[in-house]
Amino acid sequence: MNFSQEFEQALNQGASLEKFTSLLKKISNYNYVLQGEEPDSLIHLAVVNDRLDVVKLLVQQGASLEPLEICPQSENPYPEFEVFGFDDDERFTGDPLLSAAATGKQEIFEFLAPLASISQRRQAMLYLADGLKSNSLLDSEDKTSFQQLISSKPSTDNPDTFGQWLHDLAQSTITEPSLNDTRRSVSLKFVERCQAQISQGLNINRIGDNGCTLLWTASNNGYLEAVQTLLQLGATADIPNQTDGWTPLMIAVDAHIPWLCGTKSIWGTAKSQQVNIVRLLLEAGANVNFAGKNGETALYLLHSFDREEIFDEEIHLAICEMESVLTDAGAR
Template sequence: MAEHLELLAEMSAVGRMGTQERLKHAQKRRTQQLKKWAQFEKEIQSKKAKGEKRRKKGSSKEKQVVFPENVRLLEAACRNDVEEVRQFLQSGLDPNLYNEDGLTALHQCCIDDYEDIVLLLLEAGADVNACDSELWTPLHAAATCGHLHLVELLIAKGANLLAVNSDGNMPYDLCEDDATLDYIETAMAEQGITQETIEEARSTVERAMVNDIRRLVKEGVDLNTPLDHSATLLHIASANGYLEAAELLLEHKASMSAKDNDGWQPLHAAACWGQIQLVELLVAHGADLNGKSVLDETPLDVCADEEVRAKLMELKQKHDAIMKSHDKHKSLLQRRTSSAGSRGKVVRRVSVTERTNLYRKEHEKEAIVWQRQQQQESEAEDEDRQTDAELQLRVSVSWSGS
């Protein structure tokens, strides 16, 4: 800002200026004033920052955010940072660390096609058959993505070609790349894997579940006992398409109305995971097609599979039609019952004489009807006799003519 004495010295010169010149001079001085003010503010902030820095140096060490080991390893693997992953493994970090979904660094690198880190992890002892929360192995991931060189590497390291995920799929089921699929099928043939072996492997988990259910029944354990997330055994069988296990559970009165933490009933689980046989089975046993979850979702709302959606809609239409017919029949029965009751009351109020007259009239009507029937039968017999006579006459005439 301008000094006070400098401003006083300018007063006489400013007094001789015209209006426009005086405005320009004022604007110039204002600009100078703002610049000097900004510089002053900058110096103040600089001094404050220096003071804060000195105070921090004199205080204890600054706190730092430390992430868990599994997060650091997976994050470095996701960035394809080979050196950082190597340092972690050399420092003794477990290569099989996983996140909340059970995903390991090996799973992630098989998805992202980071071969260098896959080699590092396997050399450090990573489990080639590690399963995530949906039972996917690294081979499932590599086969799905069509990474042939990783599939070759994993199989060479002992990856299980018959590993079954929670949807009942093996790695070769999920592979759409022709070259990768050819390699997997060739490896399966070399290991002597047949169709019978494949079917047996697929049913292993369900067979184990069936055996567990039979054991629980024998021990008298409640089959509706809530498990993880309050899901029951019927929820699990329905979600995984375990038909034999579900039939066994229903045979022993497992509840179809039990709800998990999300308010899902077993039918929701079957619909969500596209298990059409389980949907039909549950509905046949009376499962609620209109059951609502915590978010007000029906089984149809959570179903993404078009075939299963069509089946659910068909079953719902049939169910609604049956219920409508049942309600109509029930209403008709109620009306009949009501009518019969009212007639009974009327009859009870009628006197004996009136009742006798009523019966007599009914008998007279019946007699009239009977007489009419007899008359009609007699007339019909006369017509038949007349027809027979005419025929005989025609025959005799024809014979005499010949």
């Protein structure tokens, strides 16, 4: 059995982290492309299998978050057929951050987002609403009841009982939670995790293994309730992440437009908690003109998006609202 087969088997079997630690000693390059029917990177496959511990291990060993090249770019001998997909699109492995966002793997997304490049993070944020929606039914009481009904299917030997079961099945419905309910539920779960860590002695302002604070993560992910709770517990508003040198306020602003576009596309309405989060951070004393490693400020980040390609009036109004909040606070 080669390394690719061993790694995939360990994931499929839910092997311990110690097993992966031992397994990874067999390779020197953690940006290894697993060979198989669908070549993939180690970290992307770990994301797909929802193994946050393995993702963290690979990041610690220096694995790249960018998609890896499977095969070199080659000149297309049939350029006239590019419209049909002959454009080398499949020469890269999957994007770990985008996959985490699109499939609703919130804890993995929370860990990877501050480590990713700006462009990769913005692209993934567009799919975060998609991930929330895909997982919104997993915790719903309606779905639990529906699954219980399915599993209680009676024998067809008793026509009356089976007929009643069919009737109950036809009457059952799964009500999709609203966007606000889903987002709030995820936010409150984050609050619970934060409170558990803090109760165990974690410094609320500690910079984690992913180079940011809890407040930074909450601000990026639209966790309004979490931002409010963390600030009440004494979180400092202006601690930047180590990758970009962006504060929670800056990432809250940068995530605003992707949130608007993502929710509009998936849920049919442009919804973002980022303006409310920015207001909370400003009230807590956040510096609206704090500059990142490349000199960018919150207002600069808002203006760095190509708004000419956004044709939705609802989104434009929400962007203008954020702009107004920043300028009223003295942004320049």
